[in-house]
Amino acid sequence: MHTNHWLGSPGLGAAMMAVVATTTISTTDASAQMYPLRPVTMVVPFAAGGPSDTAARILSEGMRVPLGQSIVVENVVGAAGSIGVGRVARAAPDGYTLSFGHWSTHVVNGAVYPLQYDLLKDFEPISLLPSNPMLIVSKSAVPATDLNELIMWLKANEDKASAGTSGPGSGSHIAALYFQRITGTQFRFVPYRGTGPALQDLMAGHIDLVVDQVSNSLPHARRGLLKAFAVTAKTRLASAPDIPTVDEAGAPGLHLEIWYGLWAPKGTPKDVIARINSAVVKALADPAVRQRFSELGMDVPPRDQQTPEALAAHHQSEIEKWWPLIKAANITVN
Incomplete structure (x- = not known):
């Protein structure tokens, strides 16, 4: 009878399992170290020349050096931004297609449009960005x-x-x-x-x-x-x-702030999210980038609010706050 001797040997079995585990960890580490291998696309769901486009281009330029790749801003317009956001929801979760959006595209649209994606479940939060x-x-x-x-x-x-x-x-x-x-x-x-x-x-x-x-x-x-x-x-x-x-x-109480954020498709590896977040944090710490946002009247969030977790929490709370108000306004899409 043939016996697979190494399976019967605790020492050899443990050694082989260790090799497999090490190989898996090394592969994961390698994927994090290798990303990004090509330019990253940042989808802006509004027209070129608008406020979202301007803010995205300031951020993308600031991220280029720490990320080690250029970031291509792609304007995908229509349906108050929901077409561009939907393009990212359907994109491969590999970190090469990102959703640059804000309060309107990632909160309001869920109360106004019959979206083909879930604003909370179909995206991975990366970072809260400047507000306006x-x-x-x-x-x-x-x-x-x-x-x-x-x-x-x-x-x-x-x-x-x-x-x-x-x-x-x-x-x-x-x-x-x-x-x-x-x-x-x-x-x-x-x-x-x-x-x-x-x-x-x-x-x-x-x-x-x-x-x-x-x-x-x-x-x-x-x-x-x-x-x-x-x-x-x-x-x-x-x-x-x-x-x-x-x-x-003369219009007391008319308080409204457009906060921005960056998201990736659901399922994007955590190490890739961390890599992108690191580039965002470094860009937002750059004095030149901060100055450009300041000139536009935009406030950079504190460092502890620039995490994926902070964006996730803020996103959830804003949906809970605004959806009832917006739905009560009976806004129709025609």
């Missing part, structure tokens, strides 16, 4: 010098006044809805493929109002191409101390 309040801006021709005068003008012109948005349920749409509710105004919504195109039409005088992220609208307001009335924050911006808060200007 909104700025209430109008075209230059609006005859108002402060927010109270703007509200009076809107009430007098509610049959023809219009506000640009990034689509139903977008941050700009939710913010404008809150603006209407708090100020008692009415105006029609004009959806765009992103707030970049909406601002272009605002500056051209085709629409009257946009409630947009500071990072996107402040540069135009500084150049005198738009009128800025108030920020949707509790305190004035260090980058624009001359612009009052909504509480000071």
